Amino acid sequence: MARTVSRQEAVVVGVGTTDFGAQYRNRDANRSDYQLGIDALKIALDDAGLAKDDIDGVLTCRLPNYEKFGTLAGIRHPKVVNAYEGSGRMAGVVLQHAITLVEAGLATTVACVYGNNGRSVGMTYGGESAGRGPGDDTGAYDLAYGMTSPGAYVGMMYRRYQHLYGAPDGALAPLAINNRTNAALNPVAAMTKPLTEEEYLSARYICDPLRLFDYCMINDGGVAIIVTTADRARNLRKPAVRVIATAGSADLTGHYTKPDFFDTAARDVAGRVYAQAGLGPEDVDCVQIYDNFTPIVLFSLESFGFAPRGEGWQWIKDGRIGLKGETPVNTSGGHTSESYMQGWALQVEAIRQVRGDAGDRQVANCETSQYICVAPVVNSHVFQRA
Amino acid sequence: MTTQYAKPLPRVHDLNRAFFLGALDGRLVLQHCDACGHVWFPSAQSCPKCLSQEITWKPVSGRGRVWSWVVMHQRYIPAFADDLPYAVAFVELEEGPFMMTSIVGAEPEDLVCDMPVEVAFDQVTDEVALPKFRPVTGEAS
Ligand SMILES: [Zn+2]
Numbered sequence: 001m002a003r004t005v006s007r008q009e010a011v012v013v014g015v016g017t018t019d020f021g022a023q024y025r026n027r028d029a030n031r032s033d034y035q036l037g038i039d040a041l042k043i044a045l046d047d048a049g050l051a052k053d054d055i056d057g058v059l060t061c062r063l064p065n066y067e068k069f070g071t072l073a074g075i076r077h078p079k080v081v082n083a084y085e086g087s088g089r090m091a092g093v094v095l096q097h098a099i100t101l102v103e104a105g106l107a108t109t110v111a112c113v114y115g116n117n118g119r120s121v122g123m124t125y126g127g128e129s130a131g132r133g134p135g136d137d138t139g140a141y142d143l144a145y146g147m148t149s150p151g152a153y154v155g156m157m158y159r160r161y162q163h164l165y166g167a168p169d170g171a172l173a174p175l176a177i178n179n180r181t182n183a184a185l186n187p188v189a190a191m192t193k194p195l196t197e198e199e200y201l202s203a204r205y206i207c208d209p210l211r212l213f214d215y216c217m218i219n220d221g222g223v224a225i226i227v228t229t230a231d232r233a234r235n236l237r238k239p240a241v242r243v244i245a246t247a248g249s250a251d252l253t254g255h256y257t258k259p260d261f262f263d264t265a266a267r268d269v270a271g272r273v274y275a276q277a278g279l280g281p282e283d284v285d286c287v288q289i290y291d292n293f294t295p296i297v298l299f300s301l302e303s304f305g306f307a308p309r310g311e312g313w314q315w316i317k318d319g320r321i322g323l324k325g326e327t328p329v330n331t332s333g334g335h336t337s338e339s340y341m342q343g344w345a346l347q348v349e350a351i352r353q354v355r356g357d358a359g360d361r362q363v364a365n366c367e368t369s370q371y372i373c374v375a376p377v378v379n380s381h382v383f384q385r386a
Numbered sequence: 387m388t389t390q391y392a393k394p395l396p397r398v399h400d401l402n403r404a405f406f407l408g409a410l411d412g413r414l415v416l417q418h419c420d421a422c423g424h425v426w427f428p429s430a431q432s433c434p435k436c437l438s439q440e441i442t443w444k445p446v447s448g449r450g451r452v453w454s455w456v457v458m459h460q461r462y463i464p465a466f467a468d469d470l471p472y473a474v475a476f477v478e479l480e481e482g483p484f485m486m487t488s489i490v491g492a493e494p495e496d497l498v499c500d501m502p503v504e505v506a507f508d509q510v511t512d513e514v515a516l517p518k519f520r521p522v523t524g525e526a527s
Contacts, residue, residue, distance in 0.1 A: 124462065126460070126462040127462045127463060128394055128463055135401065135430075135431075136396075136399075136401055136402050136428040136429040136430065137396075137428065138428055138486070140394070140395075140396040140397065141396050141428060141485075141486060142474075142486040143393075143394040143396075143463065144393065144394060144395050144396060144516055145474050145486055145487055145488045145516070145518075146393070146458055146463055146466040146469065146472055146474060146488075147458075147474040147486045148462045148463060149460070149462055152456050152458060152474070155456040156453075156454045156455070156456050156474075156476050157454065159454045159455060159456060159499065160453060160454040160499055163454070163498075163499035163500070164499075204459065205457070205459040205471070206459055206460045207456050207457070207458050207459060207460060208456060208457035208458075208459060208471070209456070210456075254428070254484075255476075255484065255486070257454070257476055257484075259453065259478075259484070
């Protein structure tokens with residue numbers, strides 16, 4: 001007998017996030033990234049009203065050893081299992097793969113689990129580890145000139161952006177301030193103290209043109225998202241959330257600095273997600289944008305058609321991206337204020353917003369939310385309540 | 387030249403030796419594909435465009451423009467601590483490849499996107515002369 005092809009739609013039925021603020025305040029060198037993932041999974045199971053034994057697929061991210069995860073979580077015989085690298089671009093990819101696996105019938109209920117103890121172990125995302133392998137590696141050449149860290153490569157793009165489009169010093173401040181304002185309404189955000197433009201501008205440069213508050217906040221934390229079939233989703237605790245559109249496109253070159261600011265890949269993804277969803281950026285009630293560094297938000301808004309090319313820095317001004325604005329952006333505080341969970345917590349926020357579950361930061365009448373990650377693997381999803 | 391050079395350097399090996407020998411000789415030498423003419427950096431065993439392994443190392447013009455630059459303030463690399471803050475430039479060569487580099491003969495505040503530059507080698511060890519770039523004056527971009 002041949003295999004049958006499932007046509008059943010996969011939906012999101014549970015999400016879990018750990019207390020990023022508590023983890024930020026209490027740095028602990030013994031904190032395990034695997035345990036953070038397990039903590040998040042437990043929360044997501046409770047959120048869904050599922051038991052651990054319902055899980056028959058496990059995709060881990062940033063937790064390199066899925067066997068260790070399965071051992072510690074006591075999930076012994078999942079039908080599918082894999083571990084994804086701990087890069088922000090993978091958050092959306094893992095969710096795409098979970099949906100695909102469920103819709104292909106390879107598993108019924110897939111747990112996507114992310115764990116990160118980066119703050120406690122002193123992760124820096126820059127330094128001399130690059131380019132030590134076989135072959136020839138741009139990282140090794142770049143180090144000879146003192147070039148390192150993703151923020152510096154993004155800074156390189158942003159300087160060029162300023163040159164081309166006239167964005168003045170301080171043009172990124174509304175993004176950092178908006179994140180902080182939203183984080184103040186998020187009980188688990190790491191940074192909730194309000195930020196003024198003066199404070200933004202007087203903060204030290206990490207890599208000129210980028211300052212401290214343009215950088216994501218490295219932290220510890222866990223995030224989990226559970227995907228299952230629409231049938232299985234009936235009678236679970238929370239409303240199911242549909243992924244009405246999802247697409248990806250990579251931009252694979254030797255440097256994180258892309259001469260087109262990722263535009264070719266991002267426009268390709270935008271075209272496909274909006275075609276699948278049957279709507280456009282103007283119809284999205286809130287958008288969660290991967291912001292490892294603030295300029296990426298401008299690139300995202302422009303390539304996805306929220307703002308015209310070169311005008312994103314003007315478009316974000318005057319409250320347009322605030323919770324009560326025309327297009328709320330990063331409603332949980334994003335990577336610069338909630339926590340740098342490498343896209344994972346942003347996906348959860350997009351899901352919570354359409355469930356109406358976002359507490360004090362809930363966007364009114366939020367029917368459609370979007371996640372956008374502009375990175376060397378660009379991806380985006382559009383969510384609606386089932 | 388110094389024997390106490392403490393900054394990180396790329397490893398010289400069979401694949402990229404021609405690049406470093408050229409640099410010691412004051413020439414910027416890159417791989418050119420015999421089949422399709424593509425030029426790239428850093429070195430690879432096959433042409434990233436057409437996958438041909440018929441490759442010739444040839445000098446390039448050494449001219450390009452500053453696509454962008456940054457000024458590093460954070461101490462990521464101990465050997466660069468005394469240089470902070472320092473500029474790093476991303477140069478687009480006339481032949482197409484991009485190179486991360488330093489600009490000599492100009493202060494960070496003098497750097498402008500699209501300024502024309504040309505290669506200027508800085509021999510830092512017996513084995514390695516690093517290609518850096520200097521502004522080209524009196525030339526229309
Ligand atoms: Zn070729």
